[in-house]
Amino acid sequence: MEPIVKTENLTIRFGGHTAVDHVNFEMPEKHFKSIIGPNGAGKTTFFNLISGELKPSEGEVYFKGQPLTKLSSVERTRLGLGRSFQITNVFPNLTVLENVRLAVQSKEKIRYQMLKHFRSYQLITERAHELLELVLLSSKADAFASQLSHGEKRKLEIAMLLALETEVLLLDEPTAGMSLEEVPAILEVIHQIKNRGDRTILLIEHKMDMILDLSDSIMVLFNGKLLADGTPEDIMNNETVQNAYLGGLYDDSLVKS
Numbered sequence: 001m002e003p004i005v006k007t008e009n010l011t012i013r014f015g016g017h018t019a020v021d022h023v024n025f026e027m028p029e030k031h032f033k034s035i036i037g038p039n040g041a042g043k044t045t046f047f048n049l050i051s052g053e054l055k056p057s058e059g060e061v062y063f064k065g066q067p068l069t070k071l072s073s074v075e076r077t078r079l080g081l082g083r084s085f086q087i088t089n090v091f092p093n094l095t096v097l098e099n100v101r102l103a104v105q106s107k108e109k110i111r112y113q114m115l116k117h118f119r120s121y122q123l124i125t126e127r128a129h130e131l132l133e134l135v136l137l138s139s140k141a142d143a144f145a146s147q148l149s150h151g152e153k154r155k156l157e158i159a160m161l162l163a164l165e166t167e168v169l170l171l172d173e174p175t176a177g178m179s180l181e182e183v184p185a186i187l188e189v190i191h192q193i194k195n196r197g198d199r200t201i202l203l204i205e206h207k208m209d210m211i212l213d214l215s216d217s218i219m220v221l222f223n224g225k226l227l228a229d230g231t232p233e234d235i236m237n238n239e240t241v242q243n244a245y246l247g248g249l250y251d252d253s254l255v256k257s
C-alpha cells in the first residue's frame with residue numbers, strides 16, 4: 001500500500017548548516033510514529049518541512065503520492081495534513097467551547113451554509129462538545145481560554161486540531177512545559193485518539209516512556225540525518241542509537257515485547 005506521507009532526500013540548509021539532511025521516510029496509513037533525537041537534531045525542522053512552514057533546499061514531501069513542495073501549509077491542511085501549532089491561535093477571551101466551535105466552523109463552513117441557521121449552529125455546537133469530551137475538557141467548556149492551565153490549553157489545541165478532521169496529525173511535543181501531574185491526562189487524550197484507529201499520527205516527544213507506550217514505530221534523527229527507523233524494540237536495541245543518543249538512560253523493562 002502507498003504510504004500516506006513520504007519524504008525523499010528531504011534536506012534543508014540554513015547558511016552552512018544542514019538541519020535536515022537527505023531524510024527518506026515513509027508513513028503507512030493509520031500508523032503511529034514518534035520522532036526522537038537530541039536537542040537540535042532537526043525534529044521540529046523536519047515537521048516544518050512536512051507541514052509546509054519551510055521549503056526544502058532539496059528533496060520532496062509526498063502526501064498520498066502527491067508532491068507537496070509547491071503547496072502552502074494551509075493548502076496542505078486542506079489536503080489532510082494537520083499540525084497542532086497552526087491553530088495555537090486560541091482566542092483567550094472566548095470560552096473553550098467557543099474556540100472549538102470556531103475551529104469546527106472553519107472546517108464545516110461550506111457544508112453548513114446549506115443548512116438553516118439555527119440547525120447549523122446546533123450541529124456545530126454538538127460537534128464542539130463531542131471534541132471537548134474526546135480531549136477530556138468538557139468540564140471547562142464555559143471557562144475562558146485564558147483561565148486554562150498549560151496542560152488544558154494543549155488539550156484545547158488538540159481539540160481544535162481534531163476539528164479540522166485531517167487524516168494526519170502532527171503533534172510537536174504536546175507535553176512541553178507541562179507539570180508532571182498534567183502529563184497523564186494528555187497521554188490519555190492521545191491514547192483515545194489513537195484507539196479510534198482512524199488517524200495517522202506523527203509525534204515529536206522527549207519522554208521515552210510515553211513514546212514506548214504509544215508508538216508503532218520510532219525514527220531517530222541525529223545531526224539532521226535519519227539514524228534509524230523501526231519498531232520500539234528495534235530502536236531500543238540498536239547499538240548506534242544507544243551510543244549516539246539513548247546512552248543507557250532508559251529502563252529496559254519499558255520496551256514493548
Ligand SMILES: Nc1ncnc2c1ncn2[C@@H]1O[C@H](COP(=O)(O)OP(=O)(O)OP(=O)(O)O)[C@@H](O)[C@H]1O
Nearest residue numbers: 014017018019037038039040041042043044045046
Ligand atoms: N530558521 C532557522 N535558521 C537557522 N537555523 C535554524 C533554523 N531553524 C532551525 N535551525 C537550526 O537547525 C537545527 C535543528 O533545529 P530543530 O529545532 O529542528 O531541532 P530539534 O531536534 O527540534 O530540537 P529540540 O529537541 O531542542 O526542539 C538547530 O541547530 C537549529 O539551530
